[in-house]
Amino acid sequence: MKYVSLIVFLLFPFWLSGQNVLLLADNTQVFTAQRDTISIDSATCLQSFDPVFPIDSLINFSRKYIGTPYKYGGVTEKGFDCSGFVQHVFKQFGLELPHSSRAQVNIGSPVKIDSVRKGDLLFFKGRNIKSSQIGHVAIVADVSDTNDVQIIHSTRHGLKAEWLSQEEYFKKRFIASRRIDFESLITK
Secondary structure, X not given: OOOHHHHHHHHHHHHHHOOOEEEEEOOOEEEEEOOOXXXXXXXXXXXXXXXXXXXXXXXXXXXXXXXXXXXXXXXXXXXXXXXXXXXHHHHOOOXXXXXXXXXXXXXXXXXXXXXXXXOOEEEEEOOOOOOOOEEEEEEEEEEOOOOOEEXXXXXXXXXXXXXXXXXXXXXXXXXXXXXXXXXXXXXX
16 A cells, blocks of 8 residues: 555546556556546555656766765765765665665665666775675666766765776776665665
8 A cells, every 4th residue: 555645646637637647567567547447446456566766866866976075984965985975865765775885785686787777786896806895886877878887986086977988996896786676775
């Protein structure tokens, strides 16, 4: 029942105008609702409906911090470390993440680097390239037609948006990428 309010909210303007609404759930089922057919029962059958999370809004919000200085342990606009920045951005959208790249790597599902999309998280080794420990995290801000990945992250040189193809330092240190399950992180 947690999505009933959301669905009714999304459908209400269409119900008033009598327009058809096309809802996709899990990319496999298509539901149509019309002014004459919308009811609590049809909303209940859509409980598994995945709301569209505003990934572009999250990315645009994160971009406003470009140039913010690096601050070890920082979680505010005055300065961020890498995981503090990721935590801060996601928190603004009601999503709770831990403040540690080593803990954040356990959130969501693994995804191959050539399949990442906006909003995914990339994890890297820290300064010691011989170590296998995660020491850095970044948000995927864009993916080009050639599968180049743009990341936005807090580095010791401040918050930046960079293309991986142009950053040997990070390309060599890549460890994992994760797709966040936004539904499981939404603050109740």
